[in-house]
Amino acid sequence: MSAQVAAQLVPAVGSPSTASVSAAAAFSQHTVGMKKQAGLFDIWTHSEQAKVLMSVAELDKTFLLVTSLPFGLGSNDVGLDRGQVGSSKLVRFERHGKRLFLVQENTRFIANSSNTDERASVREAFAGAVLWAGDILASENNVHLIDFSSFLLADRHGVADSLNRTRQGNYAVDEKRSAVLSQQAKSFPDNTELEALLTLAGAGEGQFVRQVAADAKSLRVHQHVSLIRLPEAYTPRVYHPGSGGIDSERMDFATPLADSIMVQWQLRHRLEKTDPNAAVSTVKKPIVYYLDRGAPEPVRSALLDGARWWGSAFEKAGFKDAYRVELLPEGVDPMDIRYNTIMWVHRATRGWSYGNAVSDPRTGEIIKGAVTLGSQRVRQDILIAESLLAPYGKSTDAEKKNAAEQMALARLRQLSAHEVGHTLGIAHNFAPSRQGNGSVMDYPHPIMGINSKGEPELNNAYGVGVGPWDDFVIKHLYANFPGQDEAQALAALRSEAKAAGLQYVADSDSRSPGAAHPNGLLWDFGADSMKTYDQLMTVRQRALDNFSTAVLPPQRQLGELEARLVPVYLLHRYQTEAVARLIAGVEYEYGLAKDANEGRVKAGTQVVPASTQRQALQKLISSLRAENLALPKNVLDILTPQSEGYSRTPEYFTGRMNVVFDALSAVEAGAAQSSLFLFDAARINRLAWQQSRDAQQLGVSELFKQVFDQTWKRDAVAPKVIAGEAVQLAANWVVLDAVLNLIDGARLHPQVQADVRQSVNELALWLQKNPGKGSTASSRQQAADLIQAYLRNPASVKLRPLPAIPPGAPI
Numbered sequence: 001m002s003a004q005v006a007a008q009l010v011p012a013v014g015s016p017s018t019a020s021v022s023a024a025a026a027f028s029q030h031t032v033g034m035k036k037q038a039g040l041f042d043i044w045t046h047s048e049q050a051k052v053l054m055s056v057a058e059l060d061k062t063f064l065l066v067t068s069l070p071f072g073l074g075s076n077d078v079g080l081d082r083g084q085v086g087s088s089k090l091v092r093f094e095r096h097g098k099r100l101f102l103v104q105e106n107t108r109f110i111a112n113s114s115n116t117d118e119r120a121s122v123r124e125a126f127a128g129a130v131l132w133a134g135d136i137l138a139s140e141n142n143v144h145l146i147d148f149s150s151f152l153l154a155d156r157h158g159v160a161d162s163l164n165r166t167r168q169g170n171y172a173v174d175e176k177r178s179a180v181l182s183q184q185a186k187s188f189p190d191n192t193e194l195e196a197l198l199t200l201a202g203a204g205e206g207q208f209v210r211q212v213a214a215d216a217k218s219l220r221v222h223q224h225v226s227l228i229r230l231p232e233a234y235t236p237r238v239y240h241p242g243s244g245g246i247d248s249e250r251m252d253f254a255t256p257l258a259d260s261i262m263v264q265w266q267l268r269h270r271l272e273k274t275d276p277n278a279a280v281s282t283v284k285k286p287i288v289y290y291l292d293r294g295a296p297e298p299v300r301s302a303l304l305d306g307a308r309w310w311g312s313a314f315e316k317a318g319f320k321d322a323y324r325v326e327l328l329p330e331g332v333d334p335m336d337i338r339y340n341t342i343m344w345v346h347r348a349t350r351g352w353s354y355g356n357a358v359s360d361p362r363t364g365e366i367i368k369g370a371v372t373l374g375s376q377r378v379r380q381d382i383l384i385a386e387s388l389l390a391p392y393g394k395s396t397d398a399e400k401k402n403a404a405e406q407m408a409l410a411r412l413r414q415l416s417a418h419e420v421g422h423t424l425g426i427a428h429n430f431a432p433s434r435q436g437n438g439s440v441m442d443y444p445h446p447i448m449g450i451n452s453k454g455e456p457e458l459n460n461a462y463g464v465g466v467g468p469w470d471d472f473v474i475k476h477l478y479a480n481f482p483g484q485d486e487a488q489a490l491a492a493l494r495s496e497a498k499a500a501g502l503q504y505v506a507d508s509d510s511r512s513p514g515a516a517h518p519n520g521l522l523w524d525f526g527a528d529s530m531k532t533y534d535q536l537m538t539v540r541q542r543a544l545d546n547f548s549t550a551v552l553p554p555q556r557q558l559g560e561l562e563a564r565l566v567p568v569y570l571l572h573r574y575q576t577e578a579v580a581r582l583i584a585g586v587e588y589e590y591g592l593a594k595d596a597n598e599g600r601v602k603a604g605t606q607v608v609p610a611s612t613q614r615q616a617l618q619k620l621i622s623s624l625r626a627e628n629l630a631l632p633k634n635v636l637d638i639l640t641p642q643s644e645g646y647s648r649t650p651e652y653f654t655g656r657m658n659v660v661f662d663a664l665s666a667v668e669a670g671a672a673q674s675s676l677f678l679f680d681a682a683r684i685n686r687l688a689w690q691q692s693r694d695a696q697q698l699g700v701s702e703l704f705k706q707v708f709d710q711t712w713k714r715d716a717v718a719p720k721v722i723a724g725e726a727v728q729l730a731a732n733w734v735v736l737d738a739v740l741n742l743i744d745g746a747r748l749h750p751q752v753q754a755d756v757r758q759s760v761n762e763l764a765l766w767l768q769k770n771p772g773k774g775s776t777a778s779s780r781q782q783a784a785d786l787i788q789a790y791l792r793n794p795a796s797v798k799l800r801p802l803p804a805i806p807p808g809a810p811i
Helices: 003-009 018-031 116-125 159-165 207-212 299-308 310-316 377-389 398-423 468-478 486-499 529-545 558-569 573-580 593-597 610-622 663-678 681-693 700-709 724-744 750-769 774-792
Strands: 035-037 043-046 049-056 063-071 089-096 099-104 129-140 143-147 171-173 191-202 218-228 247-252 262-266 287-291 323-327 340-345 354-359 366-374
Touching: 018 129, 018 143, 063 366, 089 129, 159 171, 159 191, 159 218, 287 299, 299 310, 299 323, 299 340, 299 398, 310 323, 310 398, 310 468, 340 398, 354 398, 366 398, 377 398, 377 529, 377 558, 468 486, 529 558, 529 573, 529 610, 558 663, 573 610, 573 663, 610 663, 610 700, 663 724, 681 700, 681 750, 700 724, 700 750, 724 750, 724 774, 750 774
Parallel strands: 287 323, 287 340, 340 366
Antiparallel strands: 035 043, 043 049, 049 143, 063 089, 063 218, 089 099, 099 129, 129 143, 171 191, 191 218, 247 262, 354 366
8 A cells, every 4th residue: 555545544633534534435435326245355236237346355365266157068078067166266455556456376386484585485486467457446444445347257267268278269258248247246254256147259160169059159158256265273184195185286495305395285175073082073064065956856866865975984984974965955056165066067968077176275175065967977877778788679678777777876876976075085096996896986887797588787787885995085084083193093094994905096097098007997897807808798799699679769760779889889998998907017006105114005016917918918809809899680780870850979980881880980999999008109118128027928029929810810700700801801900000000109119119010020021921812812912011111111101090989988
């Protein structure tokens, strides 16, 4: 504040300040006829004025700012879902002259020090941001009145950025077609909630916006802004990499020189016992989640049931009645930062669900849990179940139809628990599937079997309740340890979990096609990857043999048969990855040096035994053979082009036969699925290194010899396999394309690339010496020519990418 302004606000001794009186008059003049709401920030609104006035009483005092979307876009591919929350920003108001500035602090770089100058040196080293500046309309007793409308009318959530990032074009807010929703403005003691209607104008040429928008050139969304009082008196918990939690990370330049400059706090809700010394106690304020009222039955009950599973874990951690899930009360705004929400969100296509946590960037305390559940996923589950059970036909089999619906609802319960888990501060763990229902934080594949009639069954497709890993994580995140050293108590918890056989493999070690850990698997099931692979292949074959128009509900058009075929034909896709993970696979643990020194964690990696790797290779090669790729006659004879008024979607196989089902494209997708994992550069590099250390291990040359012997070099396919020669040739070409792309990808070590090139060259020589007959002869000659041309001059050959595989996840 300038000295001149400060002097104006100091009243003369013994008489009222005329400056204060005039300021007060000016203050009231700006708010005349407006409704005042007192709260964290006092606000003034008018039913006929699209603006919000706000008073700022404390300059330079930090608070949190969070944006969200009450109205979204409806596109899974773009994001921008209804109910989506943004990240929290630590902000404060500054006064410069006659204007207030809203300044964002850079919380990624700090100095947690009592030395003022040390803290300032870091703050001055990294850029903050000025989010907004506006004129002071009036001031009274150091309280400043501003019109905050222009802040609300700007794209604070990054809608335009999301559209641009997903290649939907350049959009910008059209202020003339945007408005502050003053009737939505609310202020409470610890938070102020504001909202605006934004119209984003653009060319409207993007595929995804045209798919969902009423007018792709004019996108209407609602933007919500929450201003939140900073939480106080919260004790953060140090993050541990073996805990299964989610961390909040920053660089602290004040840490001792021998310590890491990276400081990580565990994300978690505040949960305080009324009796801190009791083993089991009620809490001062329970964690409560509220389900979107837009979720219909029977979905609503399934989501409530699944989300409530976490209650048992909190009970085991010593918290009584500490966690609840309820239906959102009528009239409550789900965007209000005070409510943890589970939103049932509609999109044009199926897509991912999310669990996001708005947190205090200083401590990792979760302010709001925000779950987004995509409504179309449950329809995909029903589609898969119906495709396997075939409940329709001349008359509907009510028992099978009910089994399909019950499987989908069981999946919803698990999904609800899973996404709520993220908002409790829990990361994915993709290892517990080795123990059956080990954790809801895994991605579950429906457990399938064959019943006494020889038909696929799904009666126990998904587990019920949280698993032992989930119980452990809640204890590690939330439990308190009166009279004990917390670090030692948590270390003991981790040791107990390990002794119980609980293993943790996170996202970073599970999603890549070349991932190494054999237990970090998405959408798998079973303790033995190869045994489950055989089980799924049996279910797949029975489902293909039984495939008929009975998989399709009677009101659906015949062209949708292919959409039902896709998940059946590719039923083994995730278990194929599980088998591939055994090849050049290595196990390892997460932990700190202290954990290894004290014997809780073993440093280094353990290579999968050679015999297991060779068995896995044979399983994978079998998936590339015509016997497993060819479709039976009953499938080929009923697949029908799309009816008038319908069209193919990305859920179908790609085709090169116009409207007619392209069986070769399906075969190519199946072969690509296996090749994607088998010929990953990281896996091949590891394979070479493993054999260099242990000559008994599976090596690069052996792998390629086995693959080529059983694909390009194999004997003629038995006549009982429909179109066996054509099917095998289609798979062979995918294999060759994948191998050439592997060589061309510049990710192999030079000596490993030399081994692969040598194997491919030997294949070319064999193909020339063994031309075969008919179509096989043509393909062998072309393949030999392609290989030799590429090896002579890679730039002279345009390589084909792997065929497209229809999406499987999320299931």
